[in-house]
Amino acid sequence: MAPIDTDAAALQNADAPMNRLSHKAAIVTGAAHGIGRAISELFAEEGASVLLVDIDVDAGEGAAAAIRQRGGDGAFCRADVSSVEDVVSAVSVAFEKWGHIDVLCNNAAYLGEFHAVLESTPEEWSKCIEVSLLGTHHFTKAVLPHMIARKLGSIVIVASVQAMVGCASSVAYTAIKASLLGYVLSAAYDYGPYNVRVNALCPGAIQTRISPKPGEPHYEWQCGQTMLGRVGRPREVAHGAVFLASDDASYITGAVLPVDGGWTAK
Numbered sequence: 001m002a003p004i005d006t007d008a009a010a011l012q013n014a015d016a017p018m019n020r021l022s023h024k025a026a027i028v029t030g031a032a033h034g035i036g037r038a039i040s041e042l043f044a045e046e047g048a049s050v051l052l053v054d055i056d057v058d059a060g061e062g063a064a065a066a067i068r069q070r071g072g073d074g075a076f077c078r079a080d081v082s083s084v085e086d087v088v089s090a091v092s093v094a095f096e097k098w099g100h101i102d103v104l105c106n107n108a109a110y111l112g113e114f115h116a117v118l119e120s121t122p123e124e125w126s127k128c129i130e131v132s133l134l135g136t137h138h139f140t141k142a143v144l145p146h147m148i149a150r151k152l153g154s155i156v157i158v159a160s161v162q163a164m165v166g167c168a169s170s171v172a173y174t175a176i177k178a179s180l181l182g183y184v185l186s187a188a189y190d191y192g193p194y195n196v197r198v199n200a201l202c203p204g205a206i207q208t209r210i211s212p213k214p215g216e217p218h219y220e221w222q223c224g225q226t227m228l229g230r231v232g233r234p235r236e237v238a239h240g241a242v243f244l245a246s247d248d249a250s251y252i253t254g255a256v257l258p259v260d261g262g263w264t265a266k
């Protein structure tokens with residue numbers, strides 16, 4: 001059977017917005033590029049007001065402006081997720097703007113270096129811990145009081161298939177992504193009684209600026225790891241994020257949703 005590789009096949013029936021996030025205010029971290037940008041765009045298309053958070057000011061402002069140009073409610077705030085001060089300030093911006101925060105998508109991660117145990121550097125470990133793990137924690141801690149007060153909230157944490165299967169030469173990244181799954185379980189347990197849901201999304205190989213390009217051996221390897229025989233698109237991850245963020249997932253918490261073309265099931 002020939003592999004499916006057309007945009008039309010991938011996104012058939014999946015592109016009609018249904019206002020699943022109307023009246024909700026959302027924060028998305030790492031929103032200037034790739035998966036975070038796609039999540040922000042689809043959240044806005046589904047009716048949410050979205051605060052896009054990133055350290056890349058030009059790209060972040062551009063992403064928010066593109067949402068507004070298409071009639072959505074998007075604003076940008078520069079914040080480094082590893083800085084408690086930046087995070088608290090970004091959450092204040094969202095609260096002052098919309099008066100409530102219903103959805104948080106922790107997507108920002110450190111993607112600078114990937115090494116095996118013997119080659120991994122202290123800097124690589126520090127960045128993975130400070131950005132990918134503690135960045136998630138700082139934002140979660142800052143939004144929780146707002147969600148608890150209204151007994152309403154959905155927190156989506158972007159982990160990776162690398163939290164579930166082994167991959168070469170990426171020990172710090174893999175360890176931190178796996179730790180995020182533990183974070184999800186613990187936070188979901190503690191805040192379930194307040195109707196705050198916490199779930200993980202595990203993207204597989206998704207075509208973004210950090211990904212191998214078509215024709216490269218690593219790209220072909222990634223395609224071969226999946227059941228669908230292809231890499232995914234950021235918007236396909238965004239559809240999973242919308243589901244977990246929305247009331248469609250009202251009885252889902254502490255869960256891990258792979259969006260990986262079948263990689264982890266293979």
Ligand SMILES: NC(=O)c1ccc[n+]([C@@H]2O[C@H](COP(=O)([O-])OP(=O)(O)OC[C@H]3O[C@@H](n4cnc5c(N)ncnc54)[C@H](O)[C@@H]3O)[C@@H](O)[C@H]2O)c1
Nearest residue numbers: 030032033034035054055080081107108109160203206208
């Ligand atoms: N692309 C993939 O194949 C893939 C696979 C599995 C998981 N993921 C995960 O998806 C998420 C997004 O990855 P992507 O491929 O879209 O990467 P990307 O580089 O395109 O986007 C990451 C964004 O995070 C921002 N960022 C980085 N450090 C930050 C910080 N300290 N504070 C605020 N923003 C910061 C960057 O500026 C960028 O806009 C990451 O958590 C990544 O681990 C990606």
